[in-house]
Amino acid sequence: MTTPPTASDTMKSIGIVQEGAPVLAEPTCPFELPREAAEAREIVTALHAAADRAATVHTFSKGMGVAAPQVGIGRRVAIVRPAEGDAITLLNPVVVEESSDTDEQFEGCLSFFDVRGKVPRPRTLQVRHQNFDGQWQTSIFTDGLARLVAHEVDHLDGVLYVARMPPGTHTITVTEYKGTGQKWQYGGSQQG
Template sequence: MTQERPSQRMRDLGVVQSGAGILATPARPFTLPAEREEAERVVDDLFAAIDRISQVHPFAKGMGIAAPQIGIGRAVAIVQPTGDAPAITLINPRITDRSGGTDEQYEGCLSFFDVRGLVPRPLTITVETTALTGETVTTLYERGLARLVHHEIDHLDGLLYTARMRNGVNPIPVEEYRQTGQSWSYETT
């Protein structure tokens, strides 16, 4: 009997897989507060997906999921940091500033979970989101949290992390990925 591939497990949990058109299409923003009920419903669906997924796979580095990954083409994503930190809800997120400093770390993606890729990302990003009440909120994210948030915003822009990888660098099979379960490491500054 063959063991189920990680990507098949994610598909079975309701995660849209690479190759689906919705993952390559920019998500439609919410008009808030007019679409508040719709936004709340999608946020609830995302939290339900996180709950299902985290019951079958531990995420030592935190995790995130964007609405297109559950088949909803709207601009909302959830990032669950490591530990007891509260989840971050990103509605209509837009990166308004990024640090000049970058680093490369391995990332995985629920939409093609059989591989991991070495992805360069800014060490710091500033993100504007929309509150359910319609106000704009600006937040600064650093290091691992910046990486998670940036990854999810890319999903909402119709990009997979492979679009960010350097030329000539390819994802590696999860079996070859040797840092499974370890946190990203950052130089102290």
């Protein structure tokens, strides 16, 4: 009798680099923009292709993101696809300010998708990032979107969400997590 593939096995089979790979534990290399814009565009295309593949094997009701290390590339770029709205490209992102107002929610990661962990994150995040022409801009993200962006910026710094979990806490299996029935909630609204 064959054991069915785990969620992590499935992600690996669609090209998502899994926990333990050195590229996930190393800070990424920023782009020199606009000089490296063509390379940056190619990687962004690869990230969207990976997100498309992931979306065929799992429903991401809260949104999702993919960082370059998760497709084996050590460059400072990630994409975030919110539950609603347009995809966000983060080229050379740097968190410049985060709110002291935080909350704790469960997160998952495509690079070890068999578990979920409760992670404290700032409710508001201010991020400086570039466009392909090299122009800098600052974006402010709140609540669920701030959580998604923070998770991806962590990937670009070689940090996995389990390192952000409070001491003494641990991940739970997807089966246990599904049993909680909890969605991300912020001040009476639901991020779903």
